[in-house]
Amino acid sequence: MRVLHVLDAACARPTDYALRTQALLAALRAQGVQTVHLSAAGACAADDRDAWPHHAWHLYRTPAPQTPRWLLRCCPDVANGAALALRLRRITRLTRPDLIHVHAPSVHASAAWPVARLGRLPFVVDADRRAAAGGGSRPFDRFVCARADALAAPSVEMRAALRAGGIRPRRIAILPPAADVMAASGCVARPSDTLDAPLLAYAGDLDSAAGLDLLLAALRDLRRNRPTLRLLVAGGGAGMETLEARIAATGLNGYVRVTGRLPARRAADVLARADIAVFPALAGSGTLAPSRHLLNAMAQGCAVVASDIPCHRDLLVHGHSGMLFAAGSRQALADVLARLLDGTYRLRPLGQAAAQCIAATHNWTAAAARYRRLYASVLADVRGGRHGC
CATH class of the missing domain: 3.40.50.2000 (Glycogen Phosphorylase B;)
Structure with a gap:
């Protein structure tokens, strides 16, 4: 099973998002899932160091869109989404994944949906607070989330909020998040x-x-x-x-x-x-x-x-x-x-x-196993002719 992971630009910077993403990818690879990685376009500060483990995994990056500055100021999401969609189309042709997984933020699903449908690929989206909040997301983002082959929600409450907001894809799976740290060793010094x-x-x-x-x-x-x-x-x-x-x-x-x-x-x-x-x-x-x-x-x-x-x-x-x-x-x-x-x-x-x-x-091995089962069930639906619209 080969999965193309669409990640936020923060995955290559020293952020909590990067640490969590890399921990999940490492656990998936340990369980036999082949992973391909594509990051969205994003502004990068001059002093940001690259935190992606290039020695182990390749990261395809989306270059910043070559559009007029006034357009970027007026509608940055549209320009960045178009750049991500074009880059994603090229990477899917190159790597031939079985499935596309759009990580948070769910706004990137808007770029992945047309590519997935053109390539007849199933896609899974990580639902976040923005997707669940009716007034906090664009109508097209909500349209796309509703047409994902599966949404991954971190809790029953998130799933209920998504359904109440009219986002009802074929499947909303509950995938509890993993902790960033494990048990502290020994005594921790206090102030x-x-x-x-x-x-x-x-x-x-x-x-x-x-x-x-x-x-x-x-x-x-x-x-x-x-x-x-x-x-x-x-x-x-x-x-x-x-x-x-x-x-x-x-x-x-x-x-x-x-x-x-x-x-x-x-x-x-x-x-x-x-x-x-x-x-x-x-x-x-x-x-x-x-x-x-x-x-x-x-x-x-x-x-x-x-x-x-x-x-x-x-x-x-x-x-x-x-x-x-x-x-x-x-x-x-x-x-x-x-x-x-x-x-x-x-x-x-x-x-x-x-x-x-x-x-x-709530460890990364368990989180990866849940994702792997979700991927397998989505692919089984595709083979059975129950692909999303």
Whole structure:
């Protein structure tokens, strides 16, 4: 089986996307899948180093479109999509794949669909948040996703959102994501000012839907009886200044540290230093899949407290591999954290169960096996005459 993987331009730069993509490709190749790789056109900073393993795999690149600058400014997606489609057509003729797999972002499916249909090739698309959000994607992108031979969704909630938005291809497969890291070896050093203090940690987005206001309010309540309690926040970007203003307004300056934006593996190091990793996403926040940071925290054996939104309930078993609390409830969050901080003997068993869960089902070998089975079922449909339109 030979699969042509259509990747974002970030696959060749030192990014989390590149590390995840290369881990999946390596696992697929280890399971006997031949992989061909094509990257979309994309702007590249002068100081970006090439992170693609050229010594092991060849990467076909899409050159930047030769179009007037005004056209690129007006409709960059159209120009880049046309360049990717032309390049993809040449690469399919050269390599003769059995199937095309469009990795996230799903916008690249718009370039792959006409090529796949002209070449009578099945194609699989990784569905992302943009595809599931009705107002967040172009009508043609949604048209193309609906005509894929299969969509790969990371959760049941994502599949439901896709169907509710009118995207109903022949098959939507649930392929849970893999963690970026595995269990931490040995003890991880903690910040010097938290050595004798209980430490909470959060990693992820800093927007209001992430539930950070709720976490800050619960922290202030808990500090009345636990004055040494601290919080580390691994996140940055546009919401950082607003968050720091909220920290100051709640009187928590000096007790909450915000690291700024970090790569996923460095954020995982922050989580591994904490007694409890907290993920307080609000109900109705549009969270359709568990955070990568949540997976990484579990993989490293962190005791996890998370809101009981559907994608968290699918991943965590309350009281065994993590603790769930009523989403949006400040009192429920404070009560769960208080029980764990007062009964620290519970933290290690929770972390061990979480790490075992991730090691068994959310590793790259398991992810590759799911993709390989999906490829095989799509190809079987094609041979049986059930090819998409």
